Amino acid sequence: MQTILLVDDDPLCIKLISPLLTNAGYSLLTAENAKDAQQLLEQNTDQIAVVLLDWEMPVMNGIELLKWIREQSKFETIQVIMQTGMDQPENIKEGIDAGAYYYLTKPIKREVLLSTIHAAIVDHEHQKELLTKLKQAENSFRLLDEAVFHFHTVVEGEFLAVRIANICAVPEEAMYVSELLSNAVEHGNLGITYEEKTAMIENGTLQEEIEKRLVAEVYKDRRVKVSMKKEDGIINLVIEDEGNGFEFEKFLLFDDSRIFDNHGRGIAIVNSYLNMQYLDKGNKVMVKLTLKENAN
Known part of the structure; x- marks a missing residue:
């Protein structure tokens, strides 16, 4: 059972939202101010998956609490959903800059609330799993200077990402x-469009569709090619798929028109952390990563 921390200075809001979350099978912690929320986060770091956070609170507001959360690595897998009545682009940008990638506008509809929380929990579990694999993985790639990899599935891609x-x-x-x-x-390679993924996440069929397409005649022989070369303390990666490409420009930055969608943040997050550049029609991307000192 996943734990959600609901932070809101309005007791009525807590009273209305709490049964929606508990009836959906979530464990719930509540706080009416940022100070209490900080204490609960410190005491339940390993249990809390998502913080549902009100923007407008006295003393320390939601953005200030969010910044405090993002400053501490022990909270790095916890996903934060901002709930607010302020949906202007400048407000959304402020939240994004502070590290909020999920938004809900008040009044919150039940279906949207549960869909957004589900998406945030999936991200939490995925990030936690990858970090665990990262700590457990052998550092065998330190022996490679140059290599080319081909893979077919998301799981195989994650295996490669951990080693890199x-x-x-x-x-x-x-x-x-x-x-x-x-x-x-x-x-x-599987040709899942943005709109299709939105619907699949909402109705819980994304993984089923991925598995179906992986063995479909039109897709089963497609592979992602990853070229890796170490040079002057840098790993140069080129990732190339066999698809038709996409309009990557609009996904490089957080777009306030998509901020309320249940996915679509990944590329912008990568772009904010890593040196990356899409090439050609968008089915090829180049990434530069800094090597550990002993990995040359």
Whole structure:
């Protein structure tokens, strides 16, 4: 059972939202101010998956609490959903800059609330799993100077991402390469569109559709190609899929027109952390990562 921390200075809001979350099967913690929320986060770091955070609170507001959360690595897998009545682009940008990638506008509809929380929990579990694999993985890629890999599934891409990240100066940031590898499979080779993924996440059929397309005649022989070369303390990666490409420009930055969608943040997050550049029609991306000192 996943734990959600609901932070809101309005007791009525807590009273209305609490049964929606508990009836959906979530464990719930509540706080009416940021100070109490900080204490609960400190006491339940390993249990809390998502913080549902009100923007407008006295003393310390939601953005200030969010910044406090993002400053501490022990909270790095906790996903924060901002709930607010302020939906202007400048407000959204402020929240994004502070590290909020999910938004809900008040009054909150039940279906949107549960869909957004589900998406945030999936991200939490995925990030936690990758970080665990990162800590457990052998650093065998330190022996490679140049290599070319071909893979078919998202799981194979994650396996490769963990090995690459393990020889980087900041492995936790380098792990964001896994987002590009997943996109190369899902959107590139399997042809899942943005709109299709939105609907699949909402109705819980994304993984089923991925498995179906992986064995479909039109997609089963497609592979993602990853070229890796070490040079002067840098790993140069080129990731190329066999799809038709996409309009990557609009996904490089957080777009306030998509901020309320249940996905679509991955590339912008990668772009904010890593040195990356899409090439050609968008089915090829180049990434530069800094090597660990002993990985040359």
